[in-house]
Amino acid sequence: MFLLVSCESPINNRVLEGDLIQKKVESRYQFLGYEVFIETKWLKGPIGKISVENSLLVFVANSKGEVVSLPQDLHVEFYSTMPSMGHPLEDAGYFEVLETGLYINRHIVYNMPGRWKQEVWLVDSSGNIVSKVEWYESF
Numbered sequence: 001m002f003l004l005v006s007c008e009s010p011i012n013n014r015v016l017e018g019d020l021i022q023k024k025v026e027s028r029y030q031f032l033g034y035e036v037f038i039e040t041k042w043l044k045g046p047i048g049k050i051s052v053e054n055s056l057l058v059f060v061a062n063s064k065g066e067v068v069s070l071p072q073d074l075h076v077e078f079y080s081t082m083p084s085m086g087h088p089l090e091d092a093g094y095f096e097v098l099e100t101g102l103y104i105n106r107h108i109v110y111n112m113p114g115r116w117k118q119e120v121w122l123v124d125s126s127g128n129i130v131s132k133v134e135w136y137e138s139f
């Protein structure tokens with residue numbers, strides 16, 4: 001598993017859904033093997049409740065920190081599991097393009113509260129996961 005832990009970024013405190021234009025990403029995860037970096041921001045949640053759809057925003061940046069679109073043949077997917085109990089989340093949703101380099105998934109559903117291993121996958125046009133980032137959150 002690949003994991004780069006980034007520090008809490010000032011960008012996380014500034015982003016609102018109505019004000020999404022960011023040209024620099026200062027701290028981020030890298031998809032190892034690719035010059036593709038992401039920063040994530042929960043716009044809603046996360047809440048471990050089956051009745052709640054959570055929203056995750058992903059910024060994609062190049063090695064200079066400029067927000068850019070994903071390479072044409074690649075897309076991102078979300079996934080999560082609860083390691084202590086060995087099950088996945090209820091619904092991983094799907095990402096939509098919001099604007100250049102900004103992807104939003106508004107349909108992430110967890111079936112219970114607890115400690116979750118969150119993943120964002122970099123997926124090619126054949127559906128192969130070519131790289132991933134992961135982090136843990138308790139909620």
Ligand SMILES: [Cu+2]
Nearest residue numbers: 082085112114
């Ligand atoms: Cu569980």
